[in-house]
Structure formats: structure tokens, C-alpha cells
Amino acid sequence: MAKQLDYQTLRAVFARFHEAEPEPKGELEHVNAYTLVVAVALSAQATDAGVNKATRELFKVADTPEKMLALGEEGLIEHIKTIGLFRQKAKNVIKLSRILVEEHGGEVPNSRAALVALPGVGRKTANVVLNMWWRHPAQAVDTHIFRVGNRTGIAPGKDVEAVERAIEDHVPADYQLHAHHWLILHGRYICVARKPKCAACHIYEYCRYEDKTA
Structure with a gap:
């Protein structure tokens, strides 16, 4: 488990996420x-x-x-x-x-x-x-977010509820609404479980993952 990133570093991290994808969307299709x-x-x-x-x-x-x-x-x-x-x-x-x-x-x-x-x-x-649907800043922690949160130091925690609390307590308020989507997508496509694609990671310089590769 990486050490919790400080507030200014988290601002920089989520600014990068926002720059790459200002309005991240969930991938489950629905009509209401x-x-x-x-x-x-x-x-x-x-x-x-x-x-x-x-x-x-x-x-x-x-x-x-x-x-x-x-x-x-x-x-x-x-x-x-x-x-x-x-x-x-x-x-x-x-x-x-x-x-x-x-x-x-x-x-x-x-x-x-x-x-x-x-x-x-x-x-x-x-x-x-x-x-x-209701656009509440609620954080749905799945396996991707749990992995990314702990690897990077964005939101470390021993279980999903601890990671959820870490996001709520530490991620800047103006990034809370989309935080879980950015983290899910990052875990799904970049910070994957077995061989994370560190060379393609736009928060590489802030990440505290000890085994990250150049």
C-alpha cells in the first residue's frame, strides 16, 4: 500500500485526468x-x-x-x-x-x-x-479503483470502504463528481492488474507504485 498523496499532488493528478477526459462516462448502457x-x-x-x-x-x-x-x-x-x-x-x-x-x-x-x-x-x-443518475459525488469502489488507489497513493485503504473514505477525505472537492470514473477507466485500461502500462500513464510522475516501469 502506497503512502497517501498530499493535497497539492492530488490536485495535479486529477487535473491530468480532467485534461485527458473532462467528462468521463460509465460504460454500462442505460436509458433511465x-x-x-x-x-x-x-x-x-x-x-x-x-x-x-x-x-x-x-x-x-x-x-x-x-x-x-x-x-x-x-x-x-x-x-x-x-x-x-x-x-x-x-x-x-x-x-x-x-x-x-x-x-x-x-x-x-x-x-x-x-x-x-x-x-x-x-x-x-x-x-x-x-x-x-443523480450526480452525487458518491464513490463506487470496485477492484480497479481499489488497485489504483493503493498502488498510486491516490486513495490507499485496507478494504473498499477505506478506499471510498480516502477518496472522499482527500480528493479535491471540485474533482469528486468524476473521481470514480477517472479511476475506474485508469485501472481498466492503463493501470491494469498484471502488467500496468506505465509508459502510457499520464500521472506517472506522481505515482508511488514501487514496481512501476519507465
Whole structure:
């Protein structure tokens, strides 16, 4: 675990991220808050590309909780059976759709507590929805962010919640909204797990990763 970068260094790091990509976007395809919840719930232990391939047709016929309930669990399975753990995920999507209809008038709530109460929706999923749809500066820490945060010193922590707190506590406020997207994309395409592409890294000079290569 690298030592936490100081405030001025973090400003420089995120200025570089902003310069490279001023408006980073999540890669999960969705058309509204509900389809975003479903897509993120389906993405657990699966790739965004794999989820997008399955949901493109699904969301044409079920883009609201009411339509998803009408489609039913078996109908949903037909659309998502290429995704890992599809049976349990289908059960969760149907359950959360029913709760949204019965308790929230078919609308997706914009509170973390209400979101994590939905089946199959954990803190990370809730934070993605709060950030991408409601534009809250919530930090959804996945394996990419956990790795990048600890390698570089941007947000070191022993677990995902510690990394989340490190981002919230140390990343400059004006970069908080997009912080998790920059870090996910950096981890997905540059600071990869086995052979990080240090030569292509635009924050190389600030990184505290002991094994980085020129």
C-alpha cells in the first residue's frame, strides 16, 4: 500500500485526468434510472461489455419495473443467460422491481439507504446510481479503483470502504463528481492488474507504485 498523496499532488493528478477526459462516462448502457440500477446489479462479477450485449434487447421490452414484472423471471432469464449468476440476478431484479412498484411508485429512490435495501443492490451499486443518475459525488469502489488507489497513493485503504473514505477525505472537492470514473477507466485500461502500462500513464510522475516501469 502506497503512502497517501498530499493535497497539492492530488490536485495535479486529477487535473491530468480532467485534461485527458473532462467528462468521463460509465460504460454500462442505460436509458433511465431504473435501467441503470438493473445494469449495475447485473454487472457484479461480469464485464460491462457482456452486460451491455444482454441488456440492449432487454431494455427495449422492459425499461420500467412494471414492464419487467410483466416480462417475468423466466422471460428475463432468456435475455440475461449469457451473464454469470444469471438465475440469482434474475430473482433479484424481479424482487427489486416489485419493491420499486409497491413502495416507491415505480420510481428509483435517490437515497443510499433506500437503494441498498433493494435485493441485489449493495453499497457500490447504490453509489454508481447516485453518481451517474443523480450526480452525487458518491464513490463506487470496485477492484480497479481499489488497485489504483493503493498502488498510486491516490486513495490507499485496507478494504473498499477505506478506499471510498480516502477518496472522499482527500480528493479535491471540485474533482469528486468524476473521481470514480477517472479511476475506474485508469485501472481498466492503463493501470491494469498484471502488467500496468506505465509508459502510457499520464500521472506517472506522481505515482508511488514501487514496481512501476519507465
